[in-house]
Amino acid sequence: MAIETLKKRAEFLRIRGGARFATPSFVLETKPRGPVPETVPAAPHDDGPRFGFTVTKKLGKAVDRNRIRRRLKAAVGLLAPTLAHPGHDYVLIARAQARDRAFTDVKKDLERAFLRVHHAPAAPVKGRNA
Template sequence: MEAVETLKKRSEFLRIRGGARWATPAFVLEAKPRTPGRARTVFGAESDVARFGFTATKKLGSAVVRNRIRRRLKAAVDALAPRCARSNCDYVLVARSSAETRSFASLCGDLEQAFIRVNRVMSSMDGRGSSKRPRGPVS
C-alpha cells in the first residue's frame, strides 16, 4: 500500500477553507479541487493524486493524544482514499475529541459518508471556488 500524499504548508491548508465541508462526530472533512499547476512533488513534477492534511488542536489533549488521533485518521484515509477520494483534489481532516474513542469501523463509515458528501458538493461547484451561494446586494 502506498502512503497518501500530505499537505505540508499553512497556505495549502488555508486554501481549502472556502471549499466543501462535512462534519461528523469525530472530524470535519474539508475539500477543494486543485487548480492545475498547484501541486508539485518534491522533484518539481506536477501531481494529480488526492492530497490530505490532518489537524488536531491542543484542546484535544497532550501530544500523545493528538498524535494517536492523527494516526487513526491517517489509517482510515489509507483504507478509503483509493476508492473514495477524487484525484486532483485536496482534503483536510480537522479532528474532534471523539476521534480518539470512536470505533475504527464507525470512523471509516463516517469518512466514507463524508467523502460522498463533499465530492457531491464539489461536483456542483463547477469551478466557482466556494460552495456558498453568492449573496446579492444588501438593502
C-alpha cells in the first residue's frame, strides 16, 4: 500500500489536540479530516488515511533520522490497511527508541496505538480554557 503523506505544516498543526497515544518508539496523534474548504484543491485520494512523520534533529544526524522514518513508514505500510480509519490524518512523532527497538516491537506499538487512539476520548488541549 502506498502511504499518502502530509506535507504542509498546517496539516500537522491541525492534528494537535486530537486523540493521542505514546509508546516507547513514537507518539501517535490522529484527528478525523473535516470538510475541505473550497479554496483548497481536493487530493486525489481524499477518503483514505494520511500520515505525517516527525523526526527531530535531537534524534541524530540525517542518516539516523532517515532510518527512523523508514522504519516507521514500513510499520505503517504493513498495519495501516487493516487498522487505520479512512478519513483520518495521523502524525507519528518519533522517539529515540524507534531507531534501535526491534521491528516487531515497533509494529506491536503501532498496532496498540491505532487501537487506543480510536477508542479513547480526545486529549484536552493545553493552554485552552474549557
